[in-house]
Structures are given as structure tokens and as C-alpha cells.
Amino acid sequence: MNLEKARRMLKPRAEKALAKTAQYGLDIDLSEFRIEAGLGEGVEGSERVLESVGIDPRERNRSGSYYQVDNRTVYASARQRGLTVKPLSEALKDSENLNYYWRALPVDTDKYTAIAFLGEREGYFIRVDDGVSVDTPVQACLLLRTPGLIQAPHNIVVVGENSTLHVITGCAAMREEAGLHIGVSEFYVKKGGTLTFTMIHSWGKTVHVRPRTVAHVEENGVFISHYINTSPVSSLQTNPVVYLNGEGSRAHLSSIIIGKESSRIDAGGTLELVAPVCSGEIVSRTIGFDNSVNVARARVAGRAPGTKGHVECRGLLLSNGSRIDAIPELEASVQDVQLTHEAAIGRIAEEELLYLVARGFTEEEARSIIVRGFLSVELTGLPENLAKYLENILDSLSASL
Template sequence: MNEAELEELRRRAEAALSKPARYGPDVDVTQFSVPPSPASYEEILRASSHLLASVGVDLSGRGSAGTYLQVDEEAVEIEVRTSGLRVLNLQQALEEGIVDDYFWRAVPVDADKYTAAAELFGQRQGYVVIAERGAKIKTPVQTCLLMSAPGAIQAPHNIVIVEEGAELHVVTGCLTMMERAGLHAGVSEFYVKRGGKLTYTMIHAWDEQTHVRPRTGVVVEEGGQYISHY
């Protein structure tokens, strides 16, 4: 996307930052902050390994076609283990121009304050997973969104694309470290092309103090399948 298009999205998001959601208790997104990068992500992952396992995330990557692991607002591990699959973060996908036809197409950037927060505070993070045309990805791709900093906002923008005739299973584990109040305002867009099949499994372990306001849009073309397990 060119700079003018990105600036227009930002302008619309800024105008919607105080726009309440249609449903659910209202949350003041401005009371939360983007956390600084921690001194050691390895220490955070070690401390939360049992929590990660509880939502199906295996740090060794065994049995998965690929991995995307994000702590707060930073991707700390991205790996692909099979052909016909791409896994990358949103910033890289935008730089390569591979999501221009999908970015904010299934979910309006100004739908409410939470979509606006993803554009303004998400740091262009979030996973982009693409099953290439005709690829049958036999094992799941694991993605994980972990919140570790108290009082922080995590606002990833995720995009999953299953190209024509491809098949993909994405398993996402979302969680907070114990007693970490914050706001998760993730946006996910799913696109299934003709004859494609996407199975999406969400497992979460949010702390009771965490405000969770996800926003999702799904576009399925003729002959495609989208199956969601929550």
C-alpha cells in the first residue's frame, strides 16, 4: 500500500478512537499503553511455559507446520517447516505488498474504538499466514499471542489467506501471564479462495483482569470452507 492509503487508514482510525462498540461494556483504550521491549523474552517464555502448553503451544515446534509467537507487541519467533506455506508478521507482509488486497478489507478500520486501536497501537504486528495455491498443509500452524506487561495494550492485526484449492489449519493460543491486567484488541481477517479450506482453532487463557475485545471478518469464495473451533 502506498503512503497516502496508509495515512487515510490512520486518519479514519483516529476519528474512531472514541467510538464505542455496539455491544459489551465500554473500555477506555487510552488508559492502556504500548509496553517497552523487555530485557529478555527468553525469561518470559521460560516463566510462562506451562501456560503456553495449556493453550496448545509447543515451543519446540514439534508437530506443527509453522510457528508465530508474539509477546506483547513484538514477534519473537517466526518459523516455517513445510513447503507451500508462508508465515510472517504484518509489517513484513505490508513491506512486500502481499496483503494489499486484504488489509482492512473484511473488517473496517473505523468499526469502533477497538479496531481503531489495532491500527494506531498495534505496531504493525500480528501474524500473516498464507497457504499457497493448491497446497495441502497436513499439520497445523501454531500461533500465539502472549501478554506479559501489566497495564498494557496488545492490538495485533492478523491475516490468514487460503489460496485456491489449498487447505490449512491454524491453532491460536492466546493468554496472559498471571494477574496482568490489560487490553487485548486483536483484529483477525480470514480469506478463503475458491475450493479452499481453512480450519481455525482458538484456545485462550485470559486472566480475569484482562479486557478482551477481538474483531473478526471472514470472506469465503465459492466452494470454500471455513470451520471455526473456539
């Protein structure tokens, strides 16, 4: 099958789903935006923005890079044998790669996947061959520059058997103009493979964000995802779904959400424990500022014997006008499963502030220390230099709150 035939088969389903409202989050009128290539200019002069979302413009300690502005690829490279980093349009010229094209995520999931398919132009394709360990991260940068645009990258990542890969994706808007980002991501982790995926968002208060993500993990495979949102958004709704299809497979999802100004955020994660003896956990930290409304969802479904799952949702309210809803959900459809959850929402305790102030810190410094402690999550699966890089981002973020 070639790409043209594959798209022809999928098109009727996508067209029918254009009016299909998403299950969660604020409903967006797609007619207010347009989907086109956009300016597609380079990233020169954007170094500070890139660094704020984890991208190194000089590509130090990076095995590969992918840059996309609006809906155009401006740069792609791979620096290690056995690693492929290409624009999706180029990768799909190889019919073998069509085996991963809209297979994990149906085009008719909702109207956002439908419009992403119908207006599809670009995205990244990253693949690691069997038995290859990619020791330093591949970085992917997605910048939204053109006002009123739908940016809809379709990203596919394939990790071969007994291979390892770290991907860090940084996403940002370059202007305070209205826009819509729909990032479609399909992840495939083969037998014994490990994929660590880190995403940092800094969009801006006029942008709507609708990532759509599905991962499939085979026997003894590992999928680790870290998500950090650092800036106000008009609205954000995301709920990545991970299917642990192979016996002994594992998943870890963590998220750090900062709700500022009038942001409307609905962020979660779902683990489907399909195979025996697989396990996973979802860990979230949500901070509510100003008039933001924040929903933290987490769902774990145990569908095979010997599966284990855990959910940890914590929220910190720093404004009387803000709101946080924590919604953990557990489902067991067979015996011999172990599923647990804990959820807590609160404010900074007065005694904690007084304790730190009594030891010489200003009230502002004390608040920053408490917030930084709250944001501490285990950055599982990251190489030391990348973990340190993310810790520095969280330090700066805490100091600015």
C-alpha cells in the first residue's frame, strides 16, 4: 500500500468526525482557525525561547534534531548510526513506515485528529533500529509563528527491539496571537525497548493546545513520559493513552502543570494494563494561580492477571480565584490486580512559611522553596545531563512564581 491509497481509505472517517466533540476540555470552533503551511521561517533569533523549552540550538549532547515552524520542517538531522530523524513526508516514501501511520491513534478519535489528518503537512519521524542504544537525546522543536493558524504536526516514534531512545520536545508560540496546536503523536516500543519522552510547553495565553497521543508497548518494553507546562494558555486538553500489550511491560507518566491567569486546563493520562505482569504509574503536580481552572485526570485499567498500577495526584492552590479538580480512576476487570491511588489538594501552610521566615528567608523566598519542593517529581529514565537540565528549568520556574 502507498501513502495515497492509505489516505484515501482514511479520509471518509476523518470527514465524518469533523463535528465530533472531544470527551474532555473546552470545545473549540475550528472555523476560527485555518490550516496551511504558514511562514515556515527559520529559528534564528529564537535561542532564548528554544532554551526555555529544553532545546539546545547548538545541539550539544544531542544525537539528532528536528525543527518545525508552523507546518513546515526547517531542519532535521541524525548523528548516530541506527537512528533515523526525518520529516514525516519524507519518511512515508518508504512503504514500510506506513505500518505506523495512523495505526495507534484513529483519525476519527475526535474533530482535532480529523482536522489534523485532513490538513496534514508535516511532523517528525524518529526510528531506532533493533539493538541500538541512543545515549544522548534527540530534540524536537515545534514553534507556532503565524497568527490564526492550526499547527498540526503528526509525529511517529518507533523504538526497535532491545533499543533505547530519549526524546525531548519543546513547543512554544512566538507571538501573542490566537492559534491552535494539535500535536498527533504515535509511539511504538518494541520488545525490550525503552523510550523516554519529555515534553515542555510554553505556548502563551492566546493559544489553544490539543495534543493527541497513543503509545503501544510490547513485551518487557518501557515507556516513560514527562510533561511540563510552564506558561498560561487559553486552553489545554491532553490525555495520552498507553497500551501495555506485552507481558512485563512498564509505563511511567508524570506531569507538572502550572495554571496561570485565565487558563482552562484539562490534563491527564490513561494506562491500559492489557498483558499479564505489566505495571504503570501516573504522577501529577498541579499549581493553580489567578483565575485558572485545572482538571487533573488519571486512569489505570487492569485487564490481565498480575498487573499493578498506581496514581498520585497532588494540587497546590496559590490563589483564591483558582480551582483544581483531581479525578483519579481505577478499573479492574480481572482478579489478581493491584491498583492504588492517592490524591490531595491544598494551600501553602502558614506554619511552613513562618518556619522558613524565622530562619532568615523572605516570605517570597520561602514561598519559592515550598513550591519547588511541591514540584519535585522523580525524573525517571533520564540521562544525568538531561535530568539536571530539567531540574534547572524547574528551579527557574519556582523562583518566578
